[in-house]
Amino acid sequence: MVNKRVKFTFPPVLITEPVIHKIGQDFNVVTNIRQADVREEMGWVVLELTGTTGEIEKSLDWVRSLGVRIDPVGGDVVEG
Amino acid sequence: MPRISALICRSCGRKYPVEPINACDYCFGPLEVTYDYNAIAKVISREKIQKGPYSMLRYHDLLPIDVENAVEINAGFTPLMRCNNLGKAVGLENLYIKNDSVNPTFSFKDRVVTIAATKAREFGFDTLACASTGNLACSVAAHAARAGMKAFVFIPADLERGKVVGAAIYNPTLIAVDGSYDEVNRLCSEIGDNYPWAFVNINIRPFYAEGSKTLAYEVAEQLGWKAPDHTVVPAASGSMFTKIWKGLKEFSSLGLIGKVSTRMHVAQPEGCSPIIEAYDSKTLQVKPVKANTIAKSLAIGNPTDGIYALKTIQESKGSAVIAMEAEIANGIKLLAETEGIFTETAGGVVIAGLKRLVDEGRIKRDELTVAYITGNGLKTIEAVEDAVKPVFTKPNLEAFEKAMHAGVTL
Numbered sequence: 001m002v003n004k005r006v007k008f009t010f011p012p013v014l015i016t017e018p019v020i021h022k023i024g025q026d027f028n029v030v031t032n033i034r035q036a037d038v039r040e041e042m043g044w045v046v047l048e049l050t051g052t053t054g055e056i057e058k059s060l061d062w063v064r065s066l067g068v069r070i071d072p073v074g075g076d077v078v079e080g
Numbered sequence: 081m082p083r084i085s086a087l088i089c090r091s092c093g094r095k096y097p098v099e100p101i102n103a104c105d106y107c108f109g110p111l112e113v114t115y116d117y118n119a120i121a122k123v124i125s126r127e128k129i130q131k132g133p134y135s136m137l138r139y140h141d142l143l144p145i146d147v148e149n150a151v152e153i154n155a156g157f158t159p160l161m162r163c164n165n166l167g168k169a170v171g172l173e174n175l176y177i178k179n180d181s182v183n184p185t186f187s188f189k190d191r192v193v194t195i196a197a198t199k200a201r202e203f204g205f206d207t208l209a210c211a212s213t214g215n216l217a218c219s220v221a222a223h224a225a226r227a228g229m230k231a232f233v234f235i236p237a238d239l240e241r242g243k244v245v246g247a248a249i250y251n252p253t254l255i256a257v258d259g260s261y262d263e264v265n266r267l268c269s270e271i272g273d274n275y276p277w278a279f280v281n282i283n284i285r286p287f288y289a290e291g292s293k294t295l296a297y298e299v300a301e302q303l304g305w306k307a308p309d310h311t312v313v314p315a316a317s318g319s320m321f322t323k324i325w326k327g328l329k330e331f332s333s334l335g336l337i338g339k340v341s342t343r344m345h346v347a348q349p350e351g352c353s354p355i356i357e358a359y360d361s362k363t364l365q366v367k368p369v370k371a372n373t374i375a376k377s378l379a380i381g382n383p384t385d386g387i388y389a390l391k392t393i394q395e396s397k398g399s400a401v402i403a404m405e406a407e408i409a410n411g412i413k414l415l416a417e418t419e420g421i422f423t424e425t426a427g428g429v430v431i432a433g434l435k436r437l438v439d440e441g442r443i444k445r446d447e448l449t450v451a452y453i454t455g456n457g458l459k460t461i462e463a464v465e466d467a468v469k470p471v472f473t474k475p476n477l478e479a480f481e482k483a484m485h486a487g488v489t490l
Contacts, residue, residue, distance in 0.1 A: 005108055009368055034108050035091070042367055046108050069368055071262075072269035073108045075384030077281055078211040078236075078261065079189075080316060080377025080426070 003050050006060070009069040010043040019063060020045065027051070027059035046073055083119045084144050087111040087286055090388060098144075100203050100278065102285040110384060111286045113144045121334050126305060129297075129336075133157075136191050136294040142330055143195060143294075144287050151197035151227040155183050155190035156294050160302035160450070165418035166431075171438045174448045176308070177415070178299055181423055185222045185246065186456035187215035187377075188320065192291035193280060197223040199287040200278030206230060207277040211268035214243055215377055215455055220280055221250035232277065236264050246459070261371070261381075285384075292320040296327025299450050300337050307332070307340045309447040312401070312434045314426045314454060315346045315355055316380040318389030324452075325392045344398035345442070346389055347433030349373040349425075350405045355386050359400035364390050374408055374463050375425035377455055399442055403432035409463050411435070415453070422457030430454075 008019070015038060020031050029051035036045040049056050064070055087096040091109025102111055124141045132138030136156025140147035159179045167175035183190040193216070200208055208227075210220040211234040224231035231252030235244055239256070248254055257264045272282030280288050300307055307328050313321045325344050332340045348356050351373025358366045366386030371379035383389070393400060403411065411431030416422050423431075434451050437443045457464070471487040473480045 005103070034106070037365055039365070042365060044365070048108075071368060071382045072266060074103060074110065074269065074282065074285070075317060075386075076265050076380045076382045077268045077272065077279075078213065078234075078265050078380075079216040079281060080212065080214045080379060 001050060002053055002056065003048055004056050005046070005048050005073040007071045007073050008045045008047070008063065009071065010038070010045075011067055012041055014067060015040070015043050017066070019066065019068060020047065023049070023059045023063065027062070028055045029059045083116045083141070085114050085116045088114045100200075100205075100283045102283055113286050113290050115142065115144075117330075117333065124334055124336070126301075126336060129301065136194060136291065136298070139294050139297045142297070142327075144290050145195055145198040146202060149198065149201065151194060151201060151223050153184045153190060153194065153222060153226050155194045155291075157298060158182050160299055161419065161421070163419050166415060169414060169418055170431075170435045171445055172443065172449055173446050176299075176303070176448075176450045177419060177421060178295065178450055178452045179421055180295065180452065180454045181421065181427070181456035185215070185218040186459065187219065187424075188292070188295065188452075188454040189215045189219040190222075191294050192288045193219040193223045195291035196220075196278065196280035196284045196288035197227055197229070200280070200284055201227060201229070203278065205276070205278035207232060209271070209275075209277040209279045210234070210281060211264060212247075213239055213376055213379070214246075214459060216281070217244060217247035217252075218250075221247040221252040224252060225250040234264065234268050234271075236261065243459075289319045289323055289385075292323035293327035293330065295320065295452060296324040297331060300328065300331050303448070303450075305337050307337055307342045308450040309341070310343045310345060310398075310437075310443050310449040312345045312347055312430050312437065312449065312451040314375075314378055314430050314433075314452065315348050315383070315389055316378045316426075317383045318346070318355055318385035320452075320454070321346050322385050322388045322392050325396060342396060342398075344392050344396040345433070345437055346393060346398070346400045347403060347429050348400070349375040349378055349403050349408060349429045351375070352379050352381060353402055354381060354383055355389050356400040356402050358386065358390055359393060366390070373425075374405060374460075375403075375429050376460070377424060377426045378429060399437070401433040401436050401442075403429040403436070407432035407435075409466075412457060412464050413467060416457070421453060423453045424455035424457050424460040425463050426455050427453040427457070428463070
């Protein structure tokens with residue numbers, strides 16, 4: 001089992017979707033929200049995922065396919 | 081010796097010991113170095129600073145390192161130039177350029193990497209690492225060479241070879257990652273979490289970022305121990321912008337300068353301006369963007385310190401200013417033609433932003449303004465190749481005079 005910290009940024013069209021609930025339901029991954037700011041026009045959630053590497057990656061691929069942006073919690077690390 | 085009191089979470093305020101960590105375990109917020117300012121106040125003075133080395137290490141009392149064992153390539157103490165010609169061109173009577181393009185590897189990154197490399201060695205690491213498309217790679221490789229450390233530099237596989245020569249020459253291990261920018265980013269974050277390396281802007285980031293404070297200290301000292309009315313600072317992650325503000329406030333609280341009423345203005349290019357978008361929307365929520373700008377050194381679509389840059393703007397009553405992509409090369413040329421300073425595209429963003437700030441009345445004609453130029457023009461010559469317009473001549477005097485008559489106003 002591994003832990004992975006990620007930040008989801010939701011476009012307005014997905015604000016009302018229970019994406020994080022479905023991760024826990026459809027994949028063998030435990031979600032643990034640490035920070036969030038969800039508004040009408042945009043929302044972000046910082047959370048920790050716990051599971052096997054394969055199961056976490058599958059869940060993230062699914063989240064990405066919905067149109068949610070996934071970033072490392074610490075922001076971009078590739079600098080100029 | 082350093083007088084660090086702790087690492088503190090910028091989001092929730094929890095304290096952590098001084099270790100190579102960068103995120104709060106509780107809320108995952110970024111950690112920042114805090115100091116015992118009472119202890120520092122007892123030892124620091126203008127006179128002591130002035131007797132120090134002509135480098136950023138003259139401010140070592142306010143840096144999180146043991147200066148005796150610093151990895152030193154003489155970064156910092158770069159020129160602060162009064163710029164009357166550029167001032168006249170943009171409409172300012174009291175304009176200065178902080179020319180940080182003359183650092184040892186030709187960008188301000190030498191300041192942050194000096195701290196990161198020193199701290200990495202203090203923590204016992206033998207390897208420095210970073211992910212970069214330019215300036216940071218050069219600085220990490222150079223500092224590692226100087227320190228006798230191993231260096232791993234990650235670059236996108238499609239990066240032009242010319243861009244990495246400045247890093248490759250120091251003989252780091254170059255890892256070319258075959259993937260999109262986002263994929264390179266993800267991989268490097270994971271490597272940062274899983275390898276026992278000092279990844280300068282991941283696990284060493286709280287210390288690394290502190291190096292940028294010296295950009296504030298130097299300007300204050302070079303202005304005769306005072307803060308400017310305005311600063312114009314380029315932003316990628318937003319870290320440098322917040323640290324310049326922190327540096328000015330530290331100097332003031334220690335009595336080295338008077339009250340700080342500097343208005344901090346952050347400049348970003350049109351093709352990557354997530355901080356400006358949030359500022360314009362009057363929100364602290366920074367929405368990540370896909371970067372598409374010629375100012376590659378500012379191409380961070382998901383800025384780590386975006387929210388703190390916005391808070392700095394609020395606190396200082398400053399603003400955010402955009403440089404249109406088409407204005408960037410003109411900014412580079414204007415600075416070169418008026419003041420003899422050749423900057424990279426990030427500097428073009430600053431000059432274009434400065435002009436807009438004056439045009440829109442956000443900076444008044446007589447206010448003391450410092451614009452930060454953070455990288456050297458030789459790194460991005462492709463942006464201004466159209467400046468090359470030679471007058472051709474055959475190798476004889478008659479042909480020369482004819483060519484001059486046709487092509488040049490004497």
